[in-house]
Amino acid sequence: MKQEAFEARYADAWAELEQWIVLLSAGRRKLTSSVDRGKIGREMPARYRQVCHHLSLARARRYSIGLQQRLNRLALDGHQHLYRARTPVFSAILRFIIIGFPQAFRRQWRYMLAATLLFYLPIAGMALAVQIEPELIYSLVDPGQVAQMEDMYDPANRVLGRERESEKDVVMFGFYIMNNIGVGFRTFAGGLLFGIGSIFFLCFNGLYFGAIASHLTSAGYTETFWSFVSGHSAFELTAIAIFGAAGLMLGMGALAPGRKVRWQSIRDRALDSMPLVYGGTGMLVAAAFVEAFWSSTTWPPVGLKYMVGAVLWILTGLYFGLMGRSEP
Amino acid sequence: MLLDTTHNIATPEGVELRLPVAGLGARSMAWLLDALIKLAALVVASMVLPFLGDLGQGLWLIAFFVLLWLYNVVFEVLNHGATPGKKTLGLKVMNANGTPVGWSGSIIRNLIRFVDTLPGCYAFGCVAVLLSKDFQRLGDLAAGTIVVYEDKGHAGSAIGDTDAVAVKVPLTLDEQQAIVGFGERASRLNRDRAEELAGLMTPVFGEVDADRLRSHAAWLVGGERNQ
Numbered sequence: 001m002k003q004e005a006f007e008a009r010y011a012d013a014w015a016e017l018e019q020w021i022v023l024l025s026a027g028r029r030k031l032t033s034s035v036d037r038g039k040i041g042r043e044m045p046a047r048y049r050q051v052c053h054h055l056s057l058a059r060a061r062r063y064s065i066g067l068q069q070r071l072n073r074l075a076l077d078g079h080q081h082l083y084r085a086r087t088p089v090f091s092a093i094l095r096f097i098i099i100g101f102p103q104a105f106r107r108q109w110r111y112m113l114a115a116t117l118l119f120y121l122p123i124a125g126m127a128l129a130v131q132i133e134p135e136l137i138y139s140l141v142d143p144g145q146v147a148q149m150e151d152m153y154d155p156a157n158r159v160l161g162r163e164r165e166s167e168k169d170v171v172m173f174g175f176y177i178m179n180n181i182g183v184g185f186r187t188f189a190g191g192l193l194f195g196i197g198s199i200f201f202l203c204f205n206g207l208y209f210g211a212i213a214s215h216l217t218s219a220g221y222t223e224t225f226w227s228f229v230s231g232h233s234a235f236e237l238t239a240i241a242i243f244g245a246a247g248l249m250l251g252m253g254a255l256a257p258g259r260k261v262r263w264q265s266i267r268d269r270a271l272d273s274m275p276l277v278y279g280g281t282g283m284l285v286a287a288a289f290v291e292a293f294w295s296s297t298t299w300p301p302v303g304l305k306y307m308v309g310a311v312l313w314i315l316t317g318l319y320f321g322l323m324g325r326s327e328p
Numbered sequence: 329m330l331l332d333t334t335h336n337i338a339t340p341e342g343v344e345l346r347l348p349v350a351g352l353g354a355r356s357m358a359w360l361l362d363a364l365i366k367l368a369a370l371v372v373a374s375m376v377l378p379f380l381g382d383l384g385q386g387l388w389l390i391a392f393f394v395l396l397w398l399y400n401v402v403f404e405v406l407n408h409g410a411t412p413g414k415k416t417l418g419l420k421v422m423n424a425n426g427t428p429v430g431w432s433g434s435i436i437r438n439l440i441r442f443v444d445t446l447p448g449c450y451a452f453g454c455v456a457v458l459l460s461k462d463f464q465r466l467g468d469l470a471a472g473t474i475v476v477y478e479d480k481g482h483a484g485s486a487i488g489d490t491d492a493v494a495v496k497v498p499l500t501l502d503e504q505q506a507i508v509g510f511g512e513r514a515s516r517l518n519r520d521r522a523e524e525l526a527g528l529m530t531p532v533f534g535e536v537d538a539d540r541l542r543s544h545a546a547w548l549v550g551g552e553r554n555q
Contacts, residue, residue, distance in 0.1 A: 002549065002550030003508075003548075003549035003550050004549050004550030005550050006550075025408070048341070049341050052339065052341035052342070052343040053341075053343070055343050056342070056343045062501045062502075062504060062505040063508075063549075064505070064508040064509060064511075064512055064549060065505070065508075065509050065512065066509075066512045069479070072345060072346055072479075073479040075339070075341075075343060075345055076345045076347070076426065076479070079337075079339055079345060079426050079427070080422070080426065080427060080428050083425075083426075083427045084427065084428055085427070085428075085430050168382055170382055170383050170385075170386035171382050171385045171386045171389070172386075173386050174385065174386035174387065174388065174389030174390045174393075175386075175389050177389065177390050177393050178389045178390065178392055178393040178396075181393065181397070182393065182396070182397070185397060185439050185442065186442050188439055189439045189440045189441075189442040189443050190442070190443065192440055192443045192466060192470060193443060193446075197443065250470070263469045263470070266469070266470050267469075267470060267471065267472045270436045270470050270471065271432060271436075274432045274435070274436070277435065277439070
């Protein structure tokens, strides 16, 4: 068949598929209002296969490049619409919180364990080291920052009414979102470098936190510091460990691909780690909320602050230990 | 095609789709445009948000976070694979199997962007783009995505109004396709270039000019107006 005859015979079919694709791309709202919806659903797969067939024919018969490109584009558009992944967002999010996240946490328990150790051992080690040799803190944190921290948590300053006004809470909320989630994302992404980036961020943040906590405790600022941290600690520390675990998964994919091609192994691990990234992000948003609007308050008695902190730790433990054990 | 920058996708329907992948230059330009857009957005936010006081300051920090980490994700997933910068340069992101990029794929490629920027100036990313087969940076490789030129759309074959003149000599399929290809492009070539290209067919036809070759092309695709 000559090319022009071929084009003339199927022009209407191609034009119709092109029109359907325009309608589908325009979005769901336009589509529902149009009567064509049922027809598109019924006929589009067959029409798409027909166009694929025409593309093969056009290539085999060496029809012009222009025609081949048009059919290639049409087939590609059809392919993109037919094989699009569709998920209802809200029920998926709910399902993820109730079932998916805690299950992923338990499924990746080896990585969680490794990340937790890589984070908490430096905390404990540095805290102990600073108790024994107080000068050690200056090897990690510069003196200006130490002074600033001391100023922030000095009980004398608090009594003198230097608590930041509540309007500043929302500024701090924005800051915690930007800073903490950024740290989480970098801890995850750094894992691609054979896990080194994740290990670095876990250890560094652990050492830093251990040094500050130990220093402020021995300076006698116990109540102001620990009552501030206790509220959001459960969410924030756990989330950092979770991002670390996700990064270690990437690193393991690069280090030990097994029978897969290395990048394929990384891709598979990356997809497996996504529940941890989503969940960790959610936890850091929650942590930022608690840190900005609860931890900074000074009206509650210190005992209540510790209690809230303890309750949140218990709830976090119960959530990851028990949720999603049986399908609802 | 011996050396080419197309990425081929085998579909379940048994046909191969061909996509032109975008190289370092186009992708850098798109990145630069996006960077300018983000900068402009931050400047606007800096001018407007102070009117909201502390709330505005908090919102500014959140806006900064969103622009830094989520700008690309949101546009790639909700805007058919293209950030404004990519759209301007005619680029789009898709999964390597030809399906539209989803949330997970886009988030992976944009979080790993952090590693691509190491140790500075996107050094890792640039090296990866230059070394990988489909011009993928590390984030693309980890997410299984590619950046391709979006097809601007073709009118199909358009040899235009010309008399069809029958070819009297036997032609191979490749020669036929070359002539038809010439016919389609002839209207976009300048006169001298068209004659120069037509001259390449002298070994086949003897002396031949561009108009005559176009007429042959019209006949080859099926014209029968004027034997």
